[in-house]
Amino acid sequence: MRGLYQLFAAYGNFLLFLALEGLSLVLLLQYNYRQQAIYDHSLLLLSSSAERQVDQLGDYINLRDEVLKLQGENQQLKQALESAKFSNAVQQDTVSNDSLEQLYTYIPANVIGNSINNTINYIRLDRGRKHGVAPNMGVISADGIVGVVRAVSEHYASVMSLLHRQTRIKAAVGSDGYFGTLRWTGKDPQYMQLEAIPKHAPVEVGDTVYTSGYSQLFPEGIMVGTVSEVKPPPGRNFYAIQVKLRNDLGKLRYVYVVNNLMREEHEELDETINE
Template sequence: MRAILRFFARFRLLLFFLLLEGIALVLTVQNNQYHQAVFLNSSNAVSGSFYSEINEFSEYLRLKQVNDSLVAYVETLQAMLPANQSLDTSSFYPLLTDSIVSQRYFYTGAKVINNTVDFRNNYLTLNKGSLNGIKARSAVISSKGIVGIIKDVSPRFSTVISLLNKNARISARLKKSGTAGTVLWPGGNYRYADLIEIPEHVEVKVGDTILTSPYSSIFPDGLFIGTIAEIELPEGGSMYQLRVKLGADFKQLSYVWVVEDRFVAERDSLESKLNYE
């Protein structure tokens, strides 16, 4: 202890000197860090615009896939055109009747300008609104599968309750048997949803197609939702717990269609007369 004190006494000037220089150095370096921070901030602005450029560029690169899917979609639509059907297959495409005023569903193309998949309740924003004839409660579909339901509409934009949302319960059916169930998203992986309320006596296989059901007052009948990926029958349960691989890749959405049902008011007013007890 004494030796330490003597050491300090002997070198107190040197130690004081080192202390002062240490403080000065820390101040200098801190000042440099400040400059560094300023530099980093400005470079963030640079890198920010750089990233937005990159985004634009990658969107450009994705145009090929978007084009391909659009072409495929146009092909299926073309196949449905009455001119391409033999005369007595009007039942194949019952929605389009001979008069334009009786067309039930109207399609409006729109671009997804905002989209999330990571939350429990996800929403999308589209670049079309009431000026383009978009109405709330319309269905939103993509070329690969259904996407969601229009929630709110402003003149130029509209928001969509994504299928990846607790509030989205889509009436669905198995393509093979026509058995109706409900598709809902339990959260987690955005590629998978659940199909519930399918009774155990129905034959289901992995890979079976799930379509929208005619019970839905929002979606047209027979739109692709996804395919069965997992089948589970809970112990002692009478209903399947089916995992559905969704057709639409919600992370890659760029172009969608808003489907307006012109007959929905008529159907609703008629159904509202029913007195469920």
């Protein structure tokens, strides 16, 4: 009580000032439309900006679920694409929908391990045998191709990255579709070499490099990158083409494992020939 009295003795005038000024402002906002409107508007701005902050936080927390949902959707869409189908039509002009058969299915996966700075780089995925992943399946991301599955366990898969000295991927270049083999020289993780493009092919800097579909690993027409340098080496019949990858393998997060449903048929054929 004594403390309260001292408080009033010391700050009484100021407290009275605050009380009267507060009362005046309350009355002002109560009875004056213009000031009330400004006050409400300011309050709204303040609260909405605060709300937006909280919303963003919530978005971030829900991001994981969203990604999973989108992965599922992407999987559906990719499988519905024509490049994922096998056409049974014999005559071109009688193509109907029921002559298309599903050729590729996709298994969404998350990258849980990755490296780009060695000469032999592997990527680890959190999908394995249990989810239908098998060795020699292609792996793609939204921006292009990623690599080939080398080994699988029950829950994980080990993928040979594009950035691997043994990588050989059939790829086509330009509108004419001359195809060659993609290799990695082991230097720059942004660039690969496209080999075995014949010298008479019209290749220019900026041409698109895309998967040819010959390797049964990837559907046809997935963009790999662009031609950044064309050098006709003297005395050889093939270009040395440097390809700038569209996919940044250094920040890979979400990928799809490509399942070729007719792979066994191809293997059967191969065996028949080899016998």
